Amino acid sequence: MEELFPNLALGFHTAVTIQNLAYCFIGVFAGTMVGVLPGIGPVAAIAMLLPTTFHLPTVSALIMLAGLFYGAQYGGSTTSILVNLPGESSSVVTCLDGYQMAKKGRAGPALAIAAIGSFIAGTFSTMLISFAGPALAKITLEFSAPEYFSLMAMGLIGSAVLAQGPLLKAIAMILTGLIFGMAGTDVNTGVPRFTFGAPGLADGISIVVLAMGMFGFAEILTNLEKGYDTAGRDLLTKKIDHLYPSLQDMKESIGPILRGTAIGSFLGLLPGAGPVLSSFTSYAVEKKMGKHPEEFGKGAIQGVAGPESANNGAAQSTFIPMLTLGIPSTGAMALMLGALMIHDIAPGPEVISKHPDLFWGLVVSMWVGNAILLLLNLPLIGLWVRLLQVPYRYLFPTILTMMAIGVYSLTNQAQSVYLMLLFGLLGYLFKKLNCEPAPLILAFVLGPMVEENLRRAMLISHGDPMVFLTRPISAGFLVAAILILVFMALPKVGKTRE
Amino acid sequence: MQWKIKNKEEFWSGMLFLGIGIFALVISRDYFIGSSARMGPGYFPTLVGILLSILGGIIALRSFGVEGKEIRAVSWRAIVMLTLAFLIFGWAMEKIGFVLAMFAMIACSMMAGKKLRLLELLIMSLVLITGSIALFIYGLKLPFPLFWW
Numbered sequence: 141m142e143e144l145f146p147n148l149a150l151g152f153h154t155a156v157t158i159q160n161l162a163y164c165f166i167g168v169f170a171g172t173m174v175g176v177l178p179g180i181g182p183v184a185a186i187a188m189l190l191p192t193t194f195h196l197p198t199v200s201a202l203i204m205l206a207g208l209f210y211g212a213q214y215g216g217s218t219t220s221i222l223v224n225l226p227g228e229s230s231s232v233v234t235c236l237d238g239y240q241m242a243k244k245g246r247a248g249p250a251l252a253i254a255a256i257g258s259f260i261a262g263t264f265s266t267m268l269i270s271f272a273g274p275a276l277a278k279i280t281l282e283f284s285a286p287e288y289f290s291l292m293a294m295g296l297i298g299s300a301v302l303a304q305g306p307l308l309k310a311i312a313m314i315l316t317g318l319i320f321g322m323a324g325t326d327v328n329t330g331v332p333r334f335t336f337g338a339p340g341l342a343d344g345i346s347i348v349v350l351a352m353g354m355f356g357f358a359e360i361l362t363n364l365e366k367g368y369d370t371a372g373r374d375l376l377t378k379k380i381d382h383l384y385p386s387l388q389d390m391k392e393s394i395g396p397i398l399r400g401t402a403i404g405s406f407l408g409l410l411p412g413a414g415p416v417l418s419s420f421t422s423y424a425v426e427k428k429m430g431k432h433p434e435e436f437g438k439g440a441i442q443g444v445a446g447p448e449s450a451n452n453g454a455a456q457s458t459f460i461p462m463l464t465l466g467i468p469s470t471g472a473m474a475l476m477l478g479a480l481m482i483h484d485i486a487p488g489p490e491v492i493s494k495h496p497d498l499f500w501g502l503v504v505s506m507w508v509g510n511a512i513l514l515l516l517n518l519p520l521i522g523l524w525v526r527l528l529q530v531p532y533r534y535l536f537p538t539i540l541t542m543m544a545i546g547v548y549s550l551t552n553q554a555q556s557v558y559l560m561l562l563f564g565l566l567g568y569l570f571k572k573l574n575c576e577p578a579p580l581i582l583a584f585v586l587g588p589m590v591e592e593n594l595r596r597a598m599l600i601s602h603g604d605p606m607v608f609l610t611r612p613i614s615a616g617f618l619v620a621a622i623l624i625l626v627f628m629a630l631p632k633v634g635k636t637r638e
Numbered sequence: 639m640q641w642k643i644k645n646k647e648e649f650w651s652g653m654l655f656l657g658i659g660i661f662a663l664v665i666s667r668d669y670f671i672g673s674s675a676r677m678g679p680g681y682f683p684t685l686v687g688i689l690l691s692i693l694g695g696i697i698a699l700r701s702f703g704v705e706g707k708e709i710r711a712v713s714w715r716a717i718v719m720l721t722l723a724f725l726i727f728g729w730a731m732e733k734i735g736f737v738l739a740m741f742a743m744i745a746c747s748m749m750a751g752k753k754l755r756l757l758e759l760l761i762m763s764l765v766l767i768t769g770s771i772a773l774f775i776y777g778l779k780l781p782f783p784l785f786w787w
Binding site: 192306308309311312315316318319322326328329331333334357360361364365367533534536537538540541542544545548549552553554555557558560561564565568569570572573574575591594595598599601602603605 | 651659662665669673674675681686687693700709720724727728729740744748750751752758762770774780
């Protein structure tokens, strides 16, 4: 605790340089754009921007990519409110009341309250990271191979349980991700596995290639199939005359904002839960707690304030397990973890002690980024609205060419482009068959660490699998994993989940 | 119980997972398995391959029991054009340079949409090619030759 201030000072020192402020700005600006534009999600966007960060210092790269991620949460709410079209899945519930508010000519207050709520939630979860992060890391420093294996197993099972669609398919996606993660040279023996003699695969499949295929290419193909076009949407732009919410609005929103912040910051910690679940939960809570539940769906400001705070709070707190345990809980965090590894930083509890400038710089930059977003979002609404009017038939060729250049630049060989195409087609097939890709990419990133820790644990125990159960912490994780599974397998819960 | 595929979505996802599982098993036959105390490179892939094959089989079998919705229609035009776009782009980047690779990419992907207007294609190509030369080749200094010479 007494170390917090020097640490935060280090963070400010790192984050508030002209260079890093600029990267933070680029990140949140691009992120808002991604959030506004339909048809490209934060995961694909991080994958697209990742190759351009290779030559940057690690801190700057992470600051920019993180900004992209939480900026997208802000952007997603803008389209929900103005055009009834969620830019991100975490803003789906914002459509319910946000769009109704816009229809009544209250788009300004809706956008403003979403931004203010997001800022409050962002500030709170940033503080949570700076308190909880080091504490968690200290506990996990005691972990050895069996604990890590069980922790990762629990994380993966959690992500399967919270994924959309049938549980069995989500588990199968995890196993598929583990297999993809094995491609490359086996660290222990130097044997090349699943490389098919291709020299480009000796270092394994690049996460950029996999994510861009599964999330970018597949998404665009699906959109084209639906005959997606943004033209002819009902834009409620003329009506934004007053931006700022009234005192009454603020009074009605402060409760939902604080509750949303708490819900989001907590749910963001759980594997696989993240922003989507928290925004739905917050909406349900507000509807139950509100004095006028009948107003929900008809433009209640509480229905915007709560979920928008929750999704941003969750977006930030998903960083905690990623940074301190090395366990990503969403697809976007899997990519952030991939970015760390590309910059030769071994993920895990040692990140904070070995790279304090990175950890604290990132934490502070998130707070700075939230402030930038609060200032930027409202004045720039006109720009975002204009961006929304760009027809999809101009948009998707642009996104595709950026993807192609990004992937090619990884190796300067056509091979990576073809590999991305392969994963893109596979990702499309998965989408078609209603298999959620997020658990796959989590398992892909964690795969090598899962295997490594399994091997080490079994070596220590001389091949006795009981080692995972005789060590109390490890057993605790496994029991928790089984409890989550059993709980979700109960028919009643299973139904509400769908 | 009738032996009829009631849920195509489940059936084909099961078959896909079964396929990936068996594929992993076949490939990892060549890797040394070792023992559970000293795992070789083949141990984990074989383990995961077996689990995935079993799970895929269960998912496929379950599809005979539960009713499910039909799979949405496939747009072959978009699939073929986007596949071509990336295949040609990869080849062209290595052989005939950035400008033509970009043009092929843009042309193919625009053909994936509903209808192609020539003027739109020309304007899009001009904007995207000059823009990305400025951004990627001059800005980020990526070493792409513009043409084949």
